[in-house]
Amino acid sequence: MMRPGTEAELAEAVAAAAGPLRILGGGTRPVGRPVEGEALSVAGLSGVVLYEPGALTLVVRAGTPLEEVERVLAGEGQRLAFEPMDHRVLLGGSGVPTIGGVVAGNVSGPRRVQAGACRDSLIGVRFVDGRGAVIRNGGRVMKNVTGYDLVKLMAGSRGTLGVLSEVAFKLLPVPESVATVTLHGADGARAFEAMTRAMKSPFEVSGAAWLPGKGEVHLRLEGFAGSVAYRAGRLRALLAGPGEVTVETGAEANARLWRAIRDVEALAGHAFVWRVSMAPGAMRAGLRADLDRTARFDRVVDWAGGLCWIGMTEAQAADYAPRFGAADAVAGAIRFHRDLQAEMADPELGGGHATLVKGPEALRAAVPVFQPELAPLAALARGLRAQFDPRGILNPGLMG
Amino acid sequence: MDMPVPNAAVIAKKEHVVARLAEVLGEGAVIHDPAETRAYECDALAAYRCPPMAAVLPGSTAEVAAVLRICHEEGVPVVPRGSGTSLAGGAMPTADSVILGVARLNRVLEVDYDNRVIRVEAGRTNLSVTGAVEADGFFYAPDPSSQLACAIAGNIAMNSGGAHCLKYGVTTNNLLGVTLVTMDGTVVEIGGAYMDAGGYDWLGVICGSEGQLGVVTEATLRILPRPEGARPVLMGFDSSEVAGACVADIIKAGVLPVAIEFMDRPCIRATEAFAGAGYPDCEALLIVEVEGSPAEIDEQLGLIKQIARRHDPVELRESGSEAESAAIWKGRKSAFGAMGQLGDYMCLDGTIPVSALPHVLRRIGEMSAEFGLGVANVFHAGDGNMHPLILFDANTPGDLERCEAFGAAILKLCVEVGGCLTGEHGVGIEKRDLMGVQFDPVDLEAQMRVKDVFDPGWLLNPAKVFPLEASAGRRAG
Numbered sequence: 038m039m040r041p042g043t044e045a046e047l048a049e050a051v052a053a054a055a056g057p058l059r060i061l062g063g064g065t066r067p068v069g070r071p072v073e074g075e076a077l078s079v080a081g082l083s084g085v086v087l088y089e090p091g092a093l094t095l096v097v098r099a100g101t102p103l104e105e106v107e108r109v110l111a112g113e114g115q116r117l118a119f120e121p122m123d124h125r126v127l128l129g130g131s132g133v134p135t136i137g138g139v140v141a142g143n144v145s146g147p148r149r150v151q152a153g154a155c156r157d158s159l160i161g162v163r164f165v166d167g168r169g170a171v172i173r174n175g176g177r178v179m180k181n182v183t184g185y186d187l188v189k190l191m192a193g194s195r196g197t198l199g200v201l202s203e204v205a206f207k208l209l210p211v212p213e214s215v216a217t218v219t220l221h222g223a224d225g226a227r228a229f230e231a232m233t234r235a236m237k238s239p240f241e242v243s244g245a246a247w248l249p250g251k252g253e254v255h256l257r258l259e260g261f262a263g264s265v266a267y268r269a270g271r272l273r274a275l276l277a278g279p280g281e282v283t284v285e286t287g288a289e290a291n292a293r294l295w296r297a298i299r300d301v302e303a304l305a306g307h308a309f310v311w312r313v314s315m316a317p318g319a320m321r322a323g324l325r326a327d328l329d330r331t332a333r334f335d336r337v338v339d340w341a342g343g344l345c346w347i348g349m350t351e352a353q354a355a356d357y358a359p360r361f362g363a364a365d366a367v368a369g370a371i372r373f374h375r376d377l378q379a380e381m382a383d384p385e386l387g388g389g390h391a392t393l394v395k396g397p398e399a400l401r402a403a404v405p406v407f408q409p410e411l412a413p414l415a416a417l418a419r420g421l422r423a424q425f426d427p428r429g430i431l432n433p434g435l436m437g
Numbered sequence: 438m439d440m441p442v443p444n445a446a447v448i449a450k451k452e453h454v455v456a457r458l459a460e461v462l463g464e465g466a467v468i469h470d471p472a473e474t475r476a477y478e479c480d481a482l483a484a485y486r487c488p489p490m491a492a493v494l495p496g497s498t499a500e501v502a503a504v505l506r507i508c509h510e511e512g513v514p515v516v517p518r519g520s521g522t523s524l525a526g527g528a529m530p531t532a533d534s535v536i537l538g539v540a541r542l543n544r545v546l547e548v549d550y551d552n553r554v555i556r557v558e559a560g561r562t563n564l565s566v567t568g569a570v571e572a573d574g575f576f577y578a579p580d581p582s583s584q585l586a587c588a589i590a591g592n593i594a595m596n597s598g599g600a601h602c603l604k605y606g607v608t609t610n611n612l613l614g615v616t617l618v619t620m621d622g623t624v625v626e627i628g629g630a631y632m633d634a635g636g637y638d639w640l641g642v643i644c645g646s647e648g649q650l651g652v653v654t655e656a657t658l659r660i661l662p663r664p665e666g667a668r669p670v671l672m673g674f675d676s677s678e679v680a681g682a683c684v685a686d687i688i689k690a691g692v693l694p695v696a697i698e699f700m701d702r703p704c705i706r707a708t709e710a711f712a713g714a715g716y717p718d719c720e721a722l723l724i725v726e727v728e729g730s731p732a733e734i735d736e737q738l739g740l741i742k743q744i745a746r747r748h749d750p751v752e753l754r755e756s757g758s759e760a761e762s763a764a765i766w767k768g769r770k771s772a773f774g775a776m777g778q779l780g781d782y783m784c785l786d787g788t789i790p791v792s793a794l795p796h797v798l799r800r801i802g803e804m805s806a807e808f809g810l811g812v813a814n815v816f817h818a819g820d821g822n823m824h825p826l827i828l829f830d831a832n833t834p835g836d837l838e839r840c841e842a843f844g845a846a847i848l849k850l851c852v853e854v855g856g857c858l859t860g861e862h863g864v865g866i867e868k869r870d871l872m873g874v875q876f877d878p879v880d881l882e883a884q885m886r887v888k889d890v891f892d893p894g895w896l897l898n899p900a901k902v903f904p905l906e907a908s909a910g911r912r913a914g
Contacts, residue, residue, distance in 0.1 A: 091685030092791040092821070114691065143633060154633050156641060157610045172883045173876070178788040179820040180607065180860035182596045182645050183868075183875055184902060185884040189609065189641020193633075210691035233551050239574075239662045261691075261740075264733040316552045316630035343632050388629040390636075407635040413625045418637055420890035425883070436636065 038076040044202040052169025057433050060196035062138030066124045069435040071398045093208045099137025099201040118209040119155045120146030126300035137201045143193030146299040147244035156192035161205030167426025177205045196432045198425040214262040215291045216269045220254040222280040228254045229321045232341040240268040245341035246298045307348030309370045309396045315389030317342030374404050405437045443532035461503040468492040477536045482526040489530035496541045498654040506622030514899045517648040519591030522583040525865030539590045545569045554630045559590035559653045575660040578605035596645030598861035603819035604695040609644040614657030620892040648898040650891035664728035671765045672745045673719035673752035680721035681794035683748045684818045697819035698724040704813035711775030714768030717752035772815045781831045787851030788860035791821045808843040822860035864902045
C-alpha cells in the first residue's frame with residue numbers, strides 16, 4: 038500500500054501511478070463497486086492546519102482521524118454540524134475513520150434535516166486530480182461564490198474525480214442542552230404524521246427518526262436549556278393523539294440514542310443493507326407499495342421520513358429469492374436490489390435513490406450499487422471523469 | 438473592461454437567426470430592433486453596456502430548449518438573464534449574443550408543505566416565492582437585498598446569500614432540484630423533493646456557475662416554517678476592533694443569531710442623514726437579531742447583551758416592540774440608498790475570516806486616504822462578508838478608474854488575509870480579471886474543465902468568471 042506523508046508526495050504518487058488506484062482513508066467505508074487497483078492511503082496526511090473557534094472554521098488534512106477532529110472541536114465547545122455516522126458499526130471493520138472519507142462519501146447523520154449535509158458544512162478543499170495536479174477550491178470563509186463550486190462536487194464523489202488532501206469546514210457550537218420527545222407505539226401512518234407535523238412546526242427539530250422495530254418516533258431538540266424545555270412542551274402537545282409521549286433530557290441517554298440512529302445499529306447484524314433517499318411523502322407511499330408486501334426486511338427511518346435504511350438478513354433474502362426462481366440469498370438480494378432501484382426510477386413515485394451500502398463483494402460487483410442516473414446525467418458524469426481523471430485510474434468503476 | 442471581439446460572422450446572420458427564433462417562439466417573444474434591445478444592454482453594473490444582437494423571452498422549458506438548440510447550431514453565444522439585478526455584470530451581453538430572459542417563466546408549479554418544498558419556474562422573483570407560502574406560515578430563507586426584483590434563476594446562477602444566511606445558509610443550501618437546459622438543448626432533471634442523491638453533486642456545481650453550464654428553468658426549493666418571532670438588539674462601539682471582538686465572542690458563546698450586521702461611522706452618518714433611524718454617532722454599530730418564542734428571544738438577547746457589556750458599548754438598545762425592531766432595521770435597510778445620495782458608489786463583496794476584521798478595516802481606512810476616495814463599510818459580520826462602498830464621481834474623468842483600482846486593492850487584501858473576492862454577488866465581468874489573485878492557473882483550469890463538459894463550445898454566458906486570456910483558447914475553439 039502506498040502511504041504518502043505529504044500532499045506533494047500524494048501528487049507524485051498519483052502522477053506516477055502505472056495503473057488503477059484504490060483510494061483509502063481509514064478503509065472503514067467500503068461502499069460502492071469493488072475496485073481493482075493498488076491501494077493508496079491518505080491516512081499519512083494528518084493534522085489540523087488551522088482552527089479558529091471565533092470564526093467557526095476548521096481546516097484539516099484529509100487523513101486526520103475523525104475522532105481527533107471531534108476531540109479538538111469539543112475542546113472549544115464546537116462540532117461538525119452534520120453528525121457523520123461511523124460506518125464500522127454497520128459494516129464491521131477495524132480501521133480508523135478519516136475526515137477525508139467522511140467528505141468523499143458526503144456522510145451526514147440525523148441532523149441533516151436541520152443543519153444540512155456534509156457538503157453544506159464543507160467550505161474548502163484541496164485535492165489531487167488524476168493527472169497528479171494539486172487543485173484548490175473554496176477556502177476558509179463561510180460565504181464564497183468565487184468561481185465554480187468544486188467543493189460540493191468533491192463531496193460525495195468518492196475519490197473518483199480527485200484524491201482529497203485537505204478539507205475546510207464551517208462549524209457550529211455544541212448547544213447547552215438537548216432533549217428527545219418520543220412517541221411510542223407508532224405504526225407507519227402515525228409515525229410519518231408525527232414527523233411531518235414536527236418538521237412543519239417552528240420548533241427547530243434537529244433529528245426526526247422512526248424505529249419501526251420498536252414503534253418509536255424520536256424528535257430531537259437542541260439549544261439553550263430554557264428554550265429546549267419550552268419547545269419540548271410545545272412538541273409534546275403537538276403530538277397529542279394515539280400513543281404515549283415521553284421526554285428524555287439526559288445528555289448521556291440522548292447521545293446514546295442518536296448515536297444508535299446515526300450508525301443504524303438496529304441493522305448491524307443484517308447481511309444486506311440499502312440506503313434509500315426519497316421525499317418523505319413518497320417514502321410513506323413507497324413503503325406501502327409492492328416491495329413491502331412481497332419482501333421481509335427491517336428498517337430504520339431517519340430524516341423525518343426522507344431516509345430509509347433497509348436491512349435484510351440472509352434468511353430474509355433467501356426467502357425472497359425463490360419467488361423469482363433465484364437460487365440463494367445473494368441472488369435474492371440482487372433481485373430485491375433491482376426491484377428497489379426500479380421503484381426509485383418510477384416517476385409516479387416522485388423519484389429517489391437507492392444505494393446498496395452493505396453486501397458481499399459478489400453482490401456489489403453484480404449490480405449498479407448506486408442508483409443509475411438518467412442518460413444525460415450519466416453522460417455528464419463520464420465527461421467529468423474524463424476531464425479530471427483522463428487515465429481512468431481513480432477508483433475506476435466504484436460509482437458504476 | 439475588455440470584452441471579446443464580437444464574431445462578425447454571427448452578426449452577419451442576425452436576420453436568419455432572428456427568423457429561426459421567431460419561428461419557434463412567435464414574433465412577440467423575439468426582440469431584435471436596436472431601439473428595443475437597448476433595454477438589455479446592461480444589468481445593475483450599469484457602468485458597462487453593450488446591446489445584444491437580440492433578446493428572447495421563452496415561455497416554457499421546451500421553448501428554452503428550442504432557443505438553445507438553434508443558437509447551438511448557429512454558433513451564437515447566449516447570455517441567460519433573470520431580472521438583470523446582477524451587481525457583477527453577470528448578465529452583461531456581447532454584441533454577437535442572444536439574451537435569453539426567463540422573466541416569463543414565473544409560475545408556482547407546486548407547493549408541498551408536508552415535504553417542505555416549493556417548485557417554481559426560475560423567472561419567479563425571490564420575494565414572491567415567500568409570498569406564495571407566507572400565508573401558511575412558511576418562508577424561503579435566502580434573502581438578497583434585491584429580493585423584490587431578483588429572480589430565482591439569477592439566485593441560483595450566483596448562489597445568492599442575504600442577511601439571514603448565518604443561520605439558514607445561502608441558495609445552494611436551500612436548493613433541492615432543478616430543470617436545467619444545456620447549451621445543446623438537452624433538458625436535464627436534477628434532484629427533486631428528496632435530499633442527497635447518490636451520484637455527483639450536480640446541484641452543488643450548477644449553483645453558482647453564473648449561467649455558464651446551463652439555463653435553469655425550474656427549481657425545487659426548501660421552504661421553512663416561520664419562527665414564532667424575531668427581535669434585534671442594536672449596539673454601538675468606540676472602535677471597529679471592539680465591535681469585531683464582540684462578534685467573535687457572541688459566536689463563541691453558542692448563540693446562533695439569524696443576522697449580525699455591521700456599519701462603520703461613515704455609513705452610520707450617511708444613513709442617519711438619509712433615514713433618521715436614531716443611530717448613535719459612534720465608530721461601529723452592530724445589529725444582532727435572534728429568533729424564537731418571546732421567552733427564547735429574551736434568553737438569547739440577555740446573553741448577547743451580557744457579552745456586549747464586556748466590550749463597553751456606547752449604546753445598547755434592545756427592541757421591545759415591532760415598531761422598535763423596524764426602527765433598528767430602518768437604517769441598515771436604507772444604507773445603500775443613503776450612500777447613493779452621497780454620489781456614485783461601487784459596492785464590493787469580498788469575504789474575510791472574521792478574525793481579520795479589525796486589520797482589514799484599518800487597511801481599508803488607510804487605502805481610502807491613499808486613493809483619495811471615501812469608503813463606507815456595511816456588511817454581514819457574522820460570516821465575514823464585507824460590503825465596502827467606495828464613493829466616486831462618475832462625471833470626474835479618471836474617478837471610475839481610480840475607484841476600480843481601489844476596489845481591486847481591497848479585494849486583493851481580502852484574499853491575502855485568507856478570504857475571497859466575492860461572497861454573494863458573483864464574479865461576472867467585474868471580478869473576472871482578478872481571479873488570478875485568488876486562484877493559480879491550475880485551479881482555474883480545473884473549473885474551466887467543468888465548463889468544457891457542459892458547454893464544449895463555450896457559447897453560454899461568454900466572457901464571465903474566467904480571465905479572458907485564460908479562456909482564450911477555449912473560446913476560439
